[in-house]
Every structure is written in C-alpha cells, then in structure tokens.
Amino acid sequence: AQSVTQLDSQVPVFEEAPVELRCNYSSSVSVYLFWYVQYPNQGLQLLLKYLSGSTLVESINGFEAEFNKSQTSFHLRKPSVHISDTAEYFCAVSDDGGFKTIFGAGTRLFVKA
Amino acid sequence: SQTIHQWPATLVQPVGSPLSLECTVEGTSNPNLYWYRQAAGRGLQLLFYSVGIGQISSEVPQNLSASRPQDRQFILSSKKLLLSDSGFYLCATSTGTGGGQTEAFFGQGTRLTVV
Secondary structure, three states: OOEEEEOOOEEEEEOOOOEEEOEEEEOOOOEEEEEEEEOOOOOEEEEEEEOOOOOEEEOOOOOEEEEEOOOOEEEEEEOOOOHHHOEEEEEEEEEOOOOOEEEOOOEEEEEEO | OOEEEEEOOEEEEOOOOOEEEEEEEEOOOOOEEEEEEEOOOOOEEEEEEEEEOOEEEEOOOOOOEEEEEEOOEEEEEEOOOOHHHOEEEEEEEEEOOOOOOOEEEEOOOEEEEEO
16 A cells, blocks of 8 residues: 655744755555645645656656655755745645545645744 | 546535535546545645546545436535534546546535535
8 A cells, every 4th residue: 555654743933944855655556645735624726747758757846856766755945945835735646547536634834924 | 637626616414404516617527536634733635536427435434425417426415514614615626547646636615505
C-alpha cells in the first residue's frame, strides 16, 4: 500500500528566506507525485507534479520539487518565500495502476515579515 | 477545464440528524469522483471514490455512505451524525483511467460541525 509522510507539520520562516518542505513516500510500483497548496477555508490547488521525464519540476510561482527515486523523496523548495506563500502544503502520490491519490498530513508554512 | 460545485459551504447539524452533501462536476464526462475528509493535523483522508455511475468504493468503515446517481453527481450521506463526523469535506475529481491519476481538482469544501 502506498503512503506519504510529510516530516514537518509546521515550518515558520522569515520572508525572503529559503524553505524546504520534506516529503517521503512508499510504494511498490511506479508513482506519480504531486504538491498541492491549500489557502484557509478553500479546496486544494495543484502546485506542481511529476509524472515522468525530468526529475526536477517547477511551478509558475517559483517553487520546485525533485523526484529522488533512490531516497523515495519529493521535497518542495523555494529559494525566497513571500508572505503570500503562507498556506498548507500537501504532498500526494498516485500509483500507475490505480484510481486513488493518497495525501500526506500536510505542512503548514508560515512566512513572517 | 473542470469545475466542481459543492454545497453548502458550512453546515451545523445536531448529533443524530441526517446529512446530505452534494457535489456536481462540469467540464468533463465520466470523471472519477472522490470524497475526502480533512481533520486538523491529519491531512486528507479518502472516504469514497467512484469510477462510474452506481460504482462506489469505500476506503474506511464509518458512519457515512456515498452515492452516484448521475455521471457528474456525487453525494455524501449519513442517517445519524456523530460528533466525530465533524470536519472539512472535500469533493474531488481526477483525470486518469486506472493508469494513474494525473491531477485532482477540488471543490471549495463543506465545513461540517456536529453539535
């Protein structure tokens, strides 16, 4: 069975500092990997995804994540965060033979001025 | 692109009362549909998913049920609510045919408080 572990429940960081949100997964088959962002009282929005090809994927707002198969990780990074990045971030995995997407417990990113 | 409508946005219900949350999808046909529950600090728990009309898969035993009476309609129900049913309920649809789900689209959610 698949599972997703987000190692940090909360990450406080100062504006313009770099940030890394960690995600590890377990699966016995090939996977698709995702990061979603959730603002208060809203649904989730896709931030970026890895399906195949280049292991480094980027979002339009400066986030990037790297698929590391040997370490079964898909950490999310941003070199300089903004106040507006404050939100909850979810890592997720979907295997190549199923209909389900499994989500991690979420990491709350709090950017301070 | 796909649009998911969920209602109501907030709901306060007494213990023991029935529940019906509705979700409809626009912009796609024959979608895979999902109900998730989000509790504080626990991420998203998959409750039910459906790959077609009348086809429901339950992920966890619980006080809830789901139905899919039409292709783009997904309903979450309960006959008698428990306090533990409180949470933020999210309807989602995804693209994929069993070869992996490439992206999920979410509704705005329903915050249910059972009192």
